[in-house]
Amino acid sequence: MMEDGQIVGLFWARSEEALRALDETYGGLCRSLALNILNDRRDAEECVNDAYLGLWRAIPPARPAPLRTYLCRVVRNISLNAYYKKHAARRSAAGCVPFEELEECLAGADETVQTLETKELARSIERFLDTLSREDQVIFLRRYWFADSCRQIGGRVGLSEKNVTVRLARMRQKLKERLAGEGVSV
Structure with missing residues (x-):
């Protein structure tokens, strides 16, 4: 697994290897976080992919440190937005975020x-x-x-x-x- 600085460096170099390294290092954490919020593997995977795209667009100019915290925040926000959009009309106490x-x-x-x-x-x-x-x-x-x-x-x-x-x-x-x-x- 790569260090955060190396992964950010790959993003700055616009290398697609950055996304592979990001997924290898933090993919499991991201999918787990999204799945805990959404309770749907497909939706969770889509949110993780959207988060990766968001990082691709944000770095550069951003240099997030620590990368893990930044990435988790992006995944969490995207997942919560997806949850609220999907459940806006029918919220139940048992399935609440x-x-x-x-x-x-x-x-x-x-x-x-x-x-x-x-x-x-x-x-x-x-x-x-x-x-x-x-x-x-x-x-x-x-x-x-x-x-x-x-x-x-x-x-x-x-x-x-x-x-x-x-x-x-x-x-x-x-x-x-x-x-x-x-x-x-x-």
């Missing part, structure tokens, strides 16, 4: 975006994460960033699915209280 679980803490995404810049909200969530134990940080991020199921998270950290579900509910409540304390509309 994990980030939708946080909406109860944020009063309504539109309202929050209007009252608080996205970066400020991100800083508030980062401060909240700093108050959590390492294990709870992993649980929170695996659920709300990587869209892992509670069962997958439980297997990763050695807890039951029910325990993970309860911890997430408690963390959402703490986050809601913290955001209210910081003046974010809840």
Whole structure:
């Protein structure tokens, strides 16, 4: 596997080898992330391909560092957009994207975006994460960033699915209280 700098260098050289190296190094991670959000292999593969095309267009001039984080963000955003587009008319609680679980803490995404810049909200969530134990940080991020199921998270950290579900509910409540304390509309 190639280092990030080498892969970015291939993008700058406009070598198609960049896409092969990117897929070899991060393809599994990207497909897993997209599949966790979309629950459809074909749609997930399409989103990953769209992300690769997006990187091809963005590099150059961009020099993302670290590449993994940049790529995951692109895959996640494309996958979420595809999910919302596909499920706009028929959302169900059982099949919701994990980030939708946080909406109860944020009063309504539109309202929050209007009252608080996205970066400020991100800083508030980062401060909240700093108050959590390492294990709870992993649980929170695996659920709300990587869209892992509670069962997958439980297997990763050695807890039951029910325990993970309860911890997430408690963390959402703490986050809601913290955001209210910081003046974010809840």
